[in-house]
Amino acid sequence: DIQLTQSPSFLSASVGDRVTITCRASQGISSYLAWYQQKPGKAPKLLIYAASTLQSGVPSRFSGSGSGTEFTLTISSLQPEDFATYYCQQLNSYPPWTFGQGTKVEIK
Amino acid sequence: QITLKESGPTLVKPTQTLTLTCTFSGFSLSTSGVGVGWIRQPPGKALEWLALIYWDDDKRYSPSLKSRLTITKDTSKNQVVLTMTNMDPVDTATYYCTIWTEIVGFDPWGQGTLVTVSS
Numbered sequence: 001d002i003q004l005t006q007s008p009s010f011l012s013a014s015v016g017d018r019v020t021i022t023c024r025a026s027q028g029i030s031s032y033l034a035w036y037q038q039k040p041g042k043a044p045k046l047l048i049y050a051a052s053t054l055q056s057g058v059p060s061r062f063s064g065s066g067s068g069t070e071f072t073l074t075i076s077s078l079q080p081e082d083f084a085t086y087y088c089q090q091l092n093s094y095p096p097w098t099f100g101q102g103t104k105v106e107i108k
Numbered sequence: 109q110i111t112l113k114e115s116g117p118t119l120v121k122p123t124q125t126l127t128l129t130c131t132f133s134g135f136s137l138s139t140s141g142v143g144v145g146w147i148r149q150p151p152g153k154a155l156e157w158l159a160l161i162y163w164d165d166d167k168r169y170s171p172s173l174k175s176r177l178t179i180t181k182d183t184s185k186n187q188v189v190l191t192m193t194n195m196d197p198v199d200t201a202t203y204y205c206t207i208w209t210e211i212v213g214f215d216p217w218g219q220g221t222l223v224t225v226s227s
Contacts (some may be wrong), residue, residue, distance in 0.1 A: 001171070045216075089213070095169060099154055
């Protein structure tokens, strides 16, 4: 199985901060990576697919980059509604389509 | 608008079989390139992909759970059913169903249903 490791697992940030989350794959996955946002008690919401394509309706402050084994999710200016847990998922090699362990973004 | 909703028991006993139904609207599972998947999340833990069924009835399962899972579809009813045998307390989780397409992946998701395994 392909393992995904997110870093950090937890981060504390302020409104307006630029935030970067990294996802590293145990082997190359080309650009087959998605990012999700999950708020407490809610289902995950797709933010980015194919490593860098913004899903329709997602604010442009979210961006994704990377290919191969290293990927990043960047929030250019953190907003109050962005405090949540973020997951990456690889869609290159299945089964299984593995997820990272999550990064919780909390208010400083 | 695509919507999905999971239904099934909220409590099952150890060793029992869990049957969950995903009822969806806004798309057809007979459309080429479409699938419906199941993903679960134990309380406070990360997401785990379980199974996927494609429009052509091809199926994929998580290797670690393959012996316990069965996924089926009823295209006429717009439903996908997941069964998981020999339930254990570690299977306590919120179970989500979601539509899969080749380019985008898994989006959108249902609201999820919490299943507790306890005697």
